[in-house]
Amino acid sequence: ESEVVLSQVADGVLTITLNRPDKLNSFTVAMHERLADAFERAERDDGIRAVLITGAGRAFSAGQDLSDRVTPKDGTPPDLAVTIESYYNPLIRRIKALPKPVVAAVNGVAAGAGANIALACDIVLAAESAKFIQAFARIGLLPDSGGTWALPRLVGMARAKALAMLAEPVSARQAADWGMIWQALPDADLMPTARKLAAALARAPTYGLGLIKQALEASATADLDTQLDLERDLQQKAGFSPDYAEGVRAFMEKRTPAFTGK
Numbered sequence: 095e096s097e098v099v100l101s102q103v104a105d106g107v108l109t110i111t112l113n114r115p116d117k118l119n120s121f122t123v124a125m126h127e128r129l130a131d132a133f134e135r136a137e138r139d140d141g142i143r144a145v146l147i148t149g150a151g152r153a154f155s156a157g158q159d160l161s162d163r164v165t166p167k168d169g170t171p172p173d174l175a176v177t178i179e180s181y182y183n184p185l186i187r188r189i190k191a192l193p194k195p196v197v198a199a200v201n202g203v204a205a206g207a208g209a210n211i212a213l214a215c216d217i218v219l220a221a222e223s224a225k226f227i228q229a230f231a232r233i234g235l236l237p238d239s240g241g242t243w244a245l246p247r248l249v250g251m252a253r254a255k256a257l258a259m260l261a262e263p264v265s266a267r268q269a270a271d272w273g274m275i276w277q278a279l280p281d282a283d284l285m286p287t288a289r290k291l292a293a294a295l296a297r298a299p300t301y302g303l304g305l306i307k308q309a310l311e312a313s314a315t316a317d318l319d320t321q322l323d324l325e326r327d328l329q330q331k332a333g334f335s336p337d338y339a340e341g342v343r344a345f346m347e348k349r350t351p352a353f354t355g356k
């Protein structure tokens with residue numbers, strides 16, 4: 095079997111490609127393990143300053159591979175908490191905790207956990223032909239991989255409930271109009287735009303971008319007073335960073351800053 099997850103580093107960007115195109119990049123344990131390896135590399139390697147995740151073939155990901163989820167009549171059903179605890183939840187926590195921007199380039203259908211993994215990323219771009227489907231309700235499940243947390247925040251409770259209960263596809267355009275994703279792009283423009291955007295992020299003051307991510311994620315559960323305190327503390331850290339010093343110097347000297355991500 096070929097590599098189920100491809101990783102490549104260029105321009106400070108780790109590009110991760112889900113690579114089981116015949117099965118619409120649906121998730122197996124092997125795919126989870128390779129994906130975890132890729133994120134570990136992004137955590138460790140200072141040279142990686144942004145991550146770009148996409149899918150090979152016509153899908154981004156169809157979520158969990160259902161081929162080993164078939165319960166024979168009178169058989170014992172699978173314990174889904176095991177996969178969620180071992181793989182899906184650690185993946186979502188990793189994406190959220192990585193102090194570097196994570197971009198999703200949703201090249202085609204993103205269904206089930208595939209949709210919610212994309213939505214957990216910091217900046218989501220999608221091809222106009224792509225669709226997001228909270229497919230879970232079709233088979234008797236509920237959105238996982240953070241879907242029940244992300245959806246009401248991204249699109250509001252009314253849309254979150256309908257999307258989760260009806261499991262209807264949402265087009266990339268509609269998703270962008272609703273604020274569920276950042277941008278829908280003509281299919282041919284998706285990967286060039288996503289690569290350019292990820293490379294620009296990797297040249298940016300990525301230490302500061304990590305702090306932005308931390309502050310915005312924390313806002314989901316914080317009151318204003320707590321958030322103001324957090325902004326003070328994180329701005330203090332940002333203010334001590336070499337990239338801030340460089341940013342101000344470059345501004346005053348009317349030149350392009352050279353950020354190092356420190």
Ligand code: T3D
Nearest residue numbers: 116117118120156157158159160161174177205206207229
């Ligand atoms: O289980 C746990 O551990 C808990 C965690 C759960 C997380 C989850 O993600 S649950 C939700 C699982 N995903 C789904 O329910 C989506 C299933 N797929 C679909 O509904 C459709 O495939 C799509 C809407 C995504 C795309 O439809 P379409 O018509 O473009 O393609 P297709 O013909 O349905 O699929 C093409 C092939 O991929 C086909 O295989 P074949 O017939 O050519 O050999 C199909 O069976 C396979 N495929 C697609 N999705 C999955 C899959 N095989 C296994 N698992 C899949 N999820």
